[in-house]
Amino acid sequence: CLHRLDQWFSNGAGMDDPAAPLPTSPSCHEEDGTVEEKENNNKKRTKGAVATAWLTFYNIAMTAGWLVLAMAMMRFYIQKGTHKGLYRSIARTLKFFQTFALLEVGHCALGIVRTSVIVTGVQVCSRIFMVWFVTNSIRQIQNEESVILFLVVWTMTEITRYSYYTFNLLHHLPYFIKWARYNLFIVLYPLGVAGELLTIYAALPFVRRSGMYSMRLPNKYNVSFDYYYCLIVFMLSYIPLFPQLFFHMLRQRRRVLHGEVIVEKDD
Numbered sequence: 001c002l003h004r005l006d007q008w009f010s011n012g013a014g015m016d017d018p019a020a021p022l023p024t025s026p027s028c029h030e031e032d033g034t035v036e037e038k039e040n041n042n043k044k045r046t047k048g049a050v051a052t053a054w055l056t057f058y059n060i061a062m063t064a065g066w067l068v069l070a071m072a073m074m075r076f077y078i079q080k081g082t083h084k085g086l087y088r089s090i091a092r093t094l095k096f097f098q099t100f101a102l103l104e105v106g107h108c109a110l111g112i113v114r115t116s117v118i119v120t121g122v123q124v125c126s127r128i129f130m131v132w133f134v135t136n137s138i139r140q141i142q143n144e145e146s147v148i149l150f151l152v153v154w155t156m157t158e159i160t161r162y163s164y165y166t167f168n169l170l171h172h173l174p175y176f177i178k179w180a181r182y183n184l185f186i187v188l189y190p191l192g193v194a195g196e197l198l199t200i201y202a203a204l205p206f207v208r209r210s211g212m213y214s215m216r217l218p219n220k221y222n223v224s225f226d227y228y229y230c231l232i233v234f235m236l237s238y239i240p241l242f243p244q245l246f247f248h249m250l251r252q253r254r255r256v257l258h259g260e261v262i263v264e265k266d267d
């Protein structure tokens, strides 16, 4: 029973819903529990197994996707000897796998992973915005070095992150993957952010000249929107948001590598 209780706490159950029922096990209550209790336990176990199977599939697919991207980038560079045209050559795969990551927000919302919806939402949405509304929409910046910088950084991060989750779910986590997951971000996060900000900065003149995604008055909706200023606001939002993400990862690092018990503040 104590073991079960310990699992309940370490899985974070009851954190969101302190009234959540304690798990039962055959050695605890099950044999003298009601039929209804037994059915509930079976349902919970099935739900847990389905979630684990889905997450394992999802993480393997994402690791494979980012590995394909890494190989495509290396092959392009070795064959062509330049980064010009690299983004175009991998754009479709990148858009697919980065957009697929939206499911992670769903995983948090459903409670099948112990991560904050807000932290994951900011991380995933900012990446999707970078891919679809900046790099993909503004052809003139696709050959910038900064694009290659964030692509390389994202690829290294995601191969490490998804393989960490996969091996962790399979209970065979090599230490070097754990180490990489909770150390590389110290260098990769600032580099990725630098690549993203430099890319948006390079896009600003083109956006201003073309007036893309903007609405000027007068129009029938009587609404005005300037994408140029939207991009500036997006860049400025890194100032409060990036430190939050970075310090969140530092806390995760202390928890996972040094076993510290971290009491997270509410989002």
Ligand SMILES: CCCCCCCCCCCCC/C=C/C(=O)SCCNC(=O)CCNC(=O)[C@H](O)C(C)(C)COP(=O)(O)OP(=O)(O)OC[C@H]1O[C@@H](n2cnc3c(N)ncnc32)[C@H](O)[C@@H]1OP(=O)(O)O
Pocket: 055, 059, 104, 113, 114, 115, 116, 119, 120, 121, 122, 123, 124, 125, 126, 127, 153, 154, 157, 161, 165, 168, 169, 184, 185, 188, 189, 190, 191, 192, 193, 196, 234, 237, 238, 241, 242, 245, 248, 249, 252
């Ligand atoms: C709305 C739009 C807003 C736009 C605003 C724009 C401003 C943006 C500002 C900031 C922009 C940042 C841009 C990012 C750039 C880059 O990515 S650069 C490259 C470097 N990047 C990184 O290193 C990324 C680091 N970030 C992350 O890893 C995640 O995004 C995260 C959400 C911050 C991770 O946090 P978290 O999930 O809490 O940490 P973990 O330790 O990994 O996981 C916690 C527990 O959850 C389990 N888990 C999570 N996901 C899965 C999964 N898919 N499968 C299985 N399990 C999962 C994980 O195992 C942990 O469980 P326990 O071990 O039981 O604790």
